[in-house]
Amino acid sequence: MTGTTEAATTEAATTEAGTASAGPGRSAAERRLDTLTAMADDLAGHFELVPLLERILRHTVDLLGCDSGSVCTVDEAAGTYRKEVDLGVVCEAGRTFPLAEGVTGAVVRARAPVILDEYAQVPGGHIPEPERSALHGVIGVPIRWNGSILGTCVVFSRDPGRRFTPDDAALLELFATHAAIAITNARLHAQAAERASEAAAGAERERVVRDVHDTVGRGLAAVLLHLDAAGRGFASDDGAARRGAARSLAEARTAARAALAETRRTALGLGPSLLDGRSLAEALGLELAWVKSTAGLAARLVTVGEPRALAPDVARQLFRIVQEALTNVVEHAAATGVRVGLVYGDTSVSALVEDDGRGFDPQAVRRGLGLRGLAARAQHLGGTVVVDSTPGWGTRVRAEVPYAPGGARAGTGERWRVLVVHPSPVVRAGLVRMLESTEPDVQVVAELADPAQAVEAYGLLHPHVVLTALHMPHVDGVQLTSYLRAADPHAAVVLVVGSVADDRVREAATGGAVGFVGHDVDAAGLARAVVAAARGDQLVAADLFAAAAPSGSAVRQLTPRERQVRALLEQGLAYKQVATRLGISIKTVEKHVGAILRKTGAPNRAALHALPPR
Structure with a gap:
């Protein structure tokens, strides 16, 4: 067995291999150009790994004048390799083997091309007889990316007189580079698809949690009010009061059954039953009737403007917003009256809920699921929710959404795409959670631990913003910013920094970083910096601005x-x-x-x- 490491020119490799297989009237250089052009076409926009590797392997064995070969992927950490593609041989594709066996094991140990005169010299080869005896010369090269071995490309010759040369190895390594691109792109695409799937699943979980919270909260409020009334009646010696208590128990059972039915509809993704066959105003009228019967409040519905037909999602989300606000009135406000307004404007529709109850401090409860749910529903449609309340002076909730759900951006399904790069899995998870829980318009498309992979991931995923750290091993935030800006002058990079006094912050800013946030930034501040960067603005957290003020x-x-x-x-x-x-x-x-x-x-x-x- 001979391990070859010397480099040879591509031109020499082309001459050697191309002469053996060039068709009549075609020079070796022309044949090589045709092959590389075909390979480039194959790689453009395709991410399914096995079909790509099959095409690359066919081109490879063709230019080397052979008809057999295989491509494997390598997991050095696990000490194994997997046969991905076979051509012209039965080599047990799809199976995994230890790196102590086969041509792949020899290539990984040598970390260089390996050339054998006979297949019989392969330690632990997997090709069975009688095909094994028909194979002679063997050449294998590593598939490298960023200093790591991702796999191997192996070619077999059935010609007893064929001896592979270093020139053949140089040509085979060129094809191995294409295989590395295919493997890397496929992995990044798989990661992006997984992230998209996780984001969709997360959005669905959030919807179910929010809707179940609204439905169960409303139902339990009704049940508890009826049970409280029953308790007071049974505690009385008055016969009429005790009969009223029995009616309250019956009403509590009815409310519990209704809440169970609504919760099941919510879990199945169905809209509120009150909207079935009814307009939003009609459904809100029935909801106010529930408020009157349940809490004894004076309730009124006011409609302003010319009513218009609403998209199903607009009607459903507005109904849920009003329903949640009314549930809060019934459960917490201690109000005597509530008014619901429905205002039809030129481009948007608004829902208002006003009560004369005890009020509250919105800042003190802004993290509650209910208020966050109201905001998330409106933001989902490209709208807003404003909560105005003062202790002792009641509460006013105003939700405004456009008739076209989400406006122009939501119409295309576009969200701000963010690539998160940080070596610490705990920090990455924290950054992702902060962004996704605070800003519905942000989608984290990928998380990378190795900043060296960020440029390739950026080219594949085209994120609006790259969120990374200033200090990282090997490649820090300053270097990564310069690499990304070199690849795309418009790349927007936001850095998490410890102190603005750090000289590296100034270097990063000079190099093109557009945003900086401190390690102790809260979720809202982080989201503001990322969204500002996505929109083309520059934003530095206020505390960093203060620390940076020059004298x-x-x-x-x-x-x-x-x-x-x-x-x-x-x-x-x-x-x-x-x-x-x-x-x-x-x-x-x-x-x-x-x-x-x-x-x-x-x-x-x-x-x-x-x-x-x-």
């Missing part, structure tokens, strides 16, 4: 040359123009800019305009 003394520390550089930058000149004006090199200009940013505390050159006068 006049820092500005006065600039040298005369640094003041000249700063003055030219403020005129909008590029580094090259500054260098020409001052007769210095671009590198020197960059050093002066770094010193200016460091001394002034400005996060980037654009912020220099806000500094005190020079």
Whole structure:
């Protein structure tokens, strides 16, 4: 067995292999070009791994003048490899083997191409007789990506006189690069699909939890009110009161059955039964009748504007919003009256619920599931919910949604796509949870532990924002920002930083990072920074702005040359123009800019305009 590691030129490899298989009138270079063009077409937009690997393997054995081969994927951590594709041989595709066996095991141990004169030399080969005896020369190369071995590509010859050469290995490694792209793209696509599936499942779970909360809360409120009335009646010696208590028990049983039926409908994804065959106004009228009978409140429905037919989702969500608000009135408000308004505007419809109850402090209970559910329902449709309440002065809830659910963005199903990159799984999970629980318009399309994979993932997933950390091993936030901006000048990167005083923050800002948040940022602040970056704005958390505020003394520390550089930058000149004006090199200009940013505390050159006068 011979392990070959020397590199050979692709042109030489093409000449060697192409001569053996070029058709009449076709040169080796033309045949190679046709093959590579076909492979590029295969890779473009296709993510199913096995069909791609089959195409690549066919092109490979064709150019090497052979008819047999295999492609395997490798899991070095587990010490195994999997046969993915076979061509011309029975090599047990789909099975997994230890890395101590086969050509793949030899390639991984050598971490280089392996060439054998006879298949009989393969340790632990898996091709059975009599086909095994018909195979002679064998060549295998690693499929690499970012320094790791993802798999191997192996070609077999049935010609006893064929001897593979280092030139063949060089050509085979070229095809292995295409296989690496196929494997990486397939894995990233699978991760993206899994994330999309998880997001859809999460959204469905959130819908069910929210709807069940509303339905069960309403039902239990009715049951408890009837039971309370029954308890008071049975505690009385008055015969009429005791008969009324019996009626209250019967009503409690009816309310419990109705709540059970509504909960089942909710779990099945069906709308409220009151909306079946009714308009929203009619359904709200019945809901107010329930409020009157259950809590004894004075309830009134007011309709303003010309009623319009509403999309089913708009009617359902508005009904649920009003229903939840009324349940809160019945359970918590201690009100004597409630009014529901339905206002039809030109482009939107609004629902208002006003009561004269005890009121509350919205800030003190803003994290409750009920209020979050109201906001989430409206945001799902591209609308808003405003809760106005003061202790002792009642509560007013106003929900406004467009007639077309979600507006222009929801019409396309688009959400702000975010790629989260962080080496810590705990931190990644926390960032994802904060975003998804706070901002319904944000979709985390992938989570990566290795920042070295972020550029490839960015090219595949095209996220609106990359959320990552400033300090990471191997590739930090500054480097990752520069790599992403090199791949796409419009890439929006938001960094999680410990302190704005860190020199790396200024470097990242100079390199194009558009947002910074502290390690202690809350969910709302994180969502604001990400959404601002997605919209093309720049946002730094307020606490970082305060810490970054430069002092006049820092500005006065600039040298005369640094003041000249700063003055030219403020005129909008590029580094090259500054260098020409001052007769210095671009590198020197960059050093002066770094010193200016460091001394002034400005996060980037654009912020220099806000500094005190020079």
